[in-house]
Amino acid sequence: MAGRRERLLHPAAWWLWGLGLATAASRTMNPALLLLVIGVCVLLVSERRDPAAPNPLRAFLVLGGVIIVLRVLITIVLGNGVYGDTILFTLPRIPLPEWAAGVRLGGPVALEPILYAVYDSLRLTAILACVGAANALASPRRMLRHLPATLYDVGTAVVVGLTFAPRLLTDARAVHKARALRGHDGHGPREVARLAVPVLETAFERSLGLAASMESRGYGRLVTSTRASRRLATALALTGLTGVLAGLYGLLDASVGGALGLPLLLAGVLLAGASLIVGASKEERTGHHRDPWSWAETATVCAGGVPAAVLVLGSVQGWDGILAPQTATLPPVPLTAVLAIVVAASPAFFTPRPRPQVDA
Amino acid sequence: MTTVTKSGPHTIRAVIALRWPSVVTIALAGVVGLVGFTWPFLASAEFVRSHGNDTPWLFAGLLGLLCLVCLAEVSSGRLDPKTIAVLGVAAAAGGGMRVLSAGTAGLEPLFFVIIVAGRVLGPGVGFVSGALALLTGALLTGGVGPWLPYQMLCAGGVGLGAALLPVRAGSRAERWLLAGYALVTGLLFGLVMNLWFWPFLGVGAQSAMSFVPGAPVAENVQHYALFYLATSLGWDLPRGVLNAILVLAAGPALLRVFRRASRRAAFGVPARFEAAEHDPTTRQVAS
Numbered sequence: 001m002a003g004r005r006e007r008l009l010h011p012a013a014w015w016l017w018g019l020g021l022a023t024a025a026s027r028t029m030n031p032a033l034l035l036l037v038i039g040v041c042v043l044l045v046s047e048r049r050d051p052a053a054p055n056p057l058r059a060f061l062v063l064g065g066v067i068i069v070l071r072v073l074i075t076i077v078l079g080n081g082v083y084g085d086t087i088l089f090t091l092p093r094i095p096l097p098e099w100a101a102g103v104r105l106g107g108p109v110a111l112e113p114i115l116y117a118v119y120d121s122l123r124l125t126a127i128l129a130c131v132g133a134a135n136a137l138a139s140p141r142r143m144l145r146h147l148p149a150t151l152y153d154v155g156t157a158v159v160v161g162l163t164f165a166p167r168l169l170t171d172a173r174a175v176h177k178a179r180a181l182r183g184h185d186g187h188g189p190r191e192v193a194r195l196a197v198p199v200l201e202t203a204f205e206r207s208l209g210l211a212a213s214m215e216s217r218g219y220g221r222l223v224t225s226t227r228a229s230r231r232l233a234t235a236l237a238l239t240g241l242t243g244v245l246a247g248l249y250g251l252l253d254a255s256v257g258g259a260l261g262l263p264l265l266l267a268g269v270l271l272a273g274a275s276l277i278v279g280a281s282k283e284e285r286t287g288h289h290r291d292p293w294s295w296a297e298t299a300t301v302c303a304g305g306v307p308a309a310v311l312v313l314g315s316v317q318g319w320d321g322i323l324a325p326q327t328a329t330l331p332p333v334p335l336t337a338v339l340a341i342v343v344a345a346s347p348a349f350f351t352p353r354p355r356p357q358v359d360a
Numbered sequence: 361m362t363t364v365t366k367s368g369p370h371t372i373r374a375v376i377a378l379r380w381p382s383v384v385t386i387a388l389a390g391v392v393g394l395v396g397f398t399w400p401f402l403a404s405a406e407f408v409r410s411h412g413n414d415t416p417w418l419f420a421g422l423l424g425l426l427c428l429v430c431l432a433e434v435s436s437g438r439l440d441p442k443t444i445a446v447l448g449v450a451a452a453a454g455g456g457m458r459v460l461s462a463g464t465a466g467l468e469p470l471f472f473v474i475i476v477a478g479r480v481l482g483p484g485v486g487f488v489s490g491a492l493a494l495l496t497g498a499l500l501t502g503g504v505g506p507w508l509p510y511q512m513l514c515a516g517g518v519g520l521g522a523a524l525l526p527v528r529a530g531s532r533a534e535r536w537l538l539a540g541y542a543l544v545t546g547l548l549f550g551l552v553m554n555l556w557f558w559p560f561l562g563v564g565a566q567s568a569m570s571f572v573p574g575a576p577v578a579e580n581v582q583h584y585a586l587f588y589l590a591t592s593l594g595w596d597l598p599r600g601v602l603n604a605i606l607v608l609a610a611g612p613a614l615l616r617v618f619r620r621a622s623r624r625a626a627f628g629v630p631a632r633f634e635a636a637e638h639d640p641t642t643r644q645v646a647s
Contacts, residue, residue: 026414026417054501056501056503059503060505074570120560121560124560128505131504131505131506132505135503135504135505139499140498140499140504141499144499148432150432150436151428151431151432151435151436153435153436153439153444154431154432154435154439154447154488154492156444156448157439157444157447157448157451157488157492158448158451158492158495158496158499159448160444160445160447160448160449160451160452161447161448161449161450161451161452161454161455161492161493161496162451162452162455162496162499162500163448163452164448164449164452165451165452165453165455165456165459165496165500166456167452168452168453168456169456169459172456190609190610192469192606192609192610193606193609193610193613193614196610196613196614196617197610197613197614197617200449200453200614200617200618201617203449203452203453204446204449204617204620204621204624207445207446207448207449208442208445208446208621208624208625210441210445211440211441211442211444211445211625212441214441214444214445215440215441215442230436233432233433233436234381234385234433237381237385237429237432237433238381238384238385238388240429241385241388241389241392241426241429242388244388244392244422244426245388245391245392245395248392248395251407252395252399252402252403252404252407253402253404269422269425272425272426272429273425275429275432275433276428276429276432
């Protein structure tokens, strides 16, 4: 594979892969499988990370760790209603006033509730790891290019924002330094106010200049949205949203018509999605560099889809080891599920390598 | 396209005029968002038992789509380059604040920018700039996750609400009302944003602070109140107070900056191109 041209994979491929693996993780509570999912994410990120993007996987994993610790602490102090025989230790019980009836503070702490808390939050951590891996593998900024034409203007505003934000910070630093040289070394809200005015003035100056030059070059008149297509989009959006609302009502309150809920919701989502595409049908934009979609992208999406399909099937059919028992024994490890998750690691080997960033 | 209302020295221009379809779209999305946040109190026990752990993800996807639909409906075909430029600055300021405050989780001075932008530029820009500020911040820090749609919808609402506050622009009362609004929204944002992940903290298990599927509303509200007091209030109160202080200290100056920019941009003044008289002294310059 060494001779293959270096390029970045299509961002949608990585995000669909992450979504698939996250779906798989959401179906199981087996700690072995969940740790395997996290391992796959770490492997992929270390092999195929987008060198231009920040790597947020570590932050996502830290967040997951904090959630686990928080859950365990809450369980130790307040309990979580899972019954357990294996008492680890006993905390002093604190009597509570009348209004907090039903609240238990302290008392005996068993192993089983703690295991339940750890497994359950480990699942959340694994899902977060998948999202974090998708963030690191394909910067979500690159998805801005693939917005539907209706959102082209909004996408441009975000791109302007993304470009100006670092400059804003540089400006703020410069103004702060200049003020410090003059002997104003204040902190706090008043200092922010003094900083904000020159910084934002400059930013507006710059961006209105940009707007003037965009306007004088006839920018933004390429997305043709006729009055009729916009009306159609509005009608679709309103119908879709009403459908979504009706579907949710049906789903949440089963007594009204649970059977109608899901189809209505799906129809609403489809209509609302269609409104995004219909709004500006004739797209005449040209792109500087289009991300290609080749077999590597398809294979990556499939590699994410396999564990999702296997684990959804496993949880529906109730395989052994998909839902681990909260006892002090090692959970059984279903081989099929392990293999399916290992398949998700395969993109680390067959996808093209990203081009290493040249130091500027 | 855009409406210009001239009223005294402080002219407020609703840069993106909200017409009735946009209003209805935002209202419907708001109701779906409300359900997305409060479903733990509304859902029947059997629904939670069959879908409990998926519901937050379902709503994350749903609200993501609705955010896009709202943004498209409010903006499509109505953004000229000047509006895009101003939205870009609001998004950049919000996103930059997010990056700066990344170390102090929760202490986000971001709302203060959204509130000022919404106040000066009207409800349409308030909504769009609120949503875009959060999106830009997430894109800058690489923190795109299931929480983003919830945050975008909430922040959009904050910007929209700031524009609708019934107070005369430039008056003394405006400053205090905005400060109060910043405090309240800072607290409310935390109160509402916790709700989306609260069900994760123990579906199917009972504890004094966790979600009990199908229990009476009062019981779940009591549990949530305990959870909020124990975990989140400590973050939300400083954030609300910080934003309120920032509005008090920097609000008037920033309002002036935004008003000046919107005057200079001359929104709502249609640009006209007229054929120039033929003048032999000026030479045609090829672009």
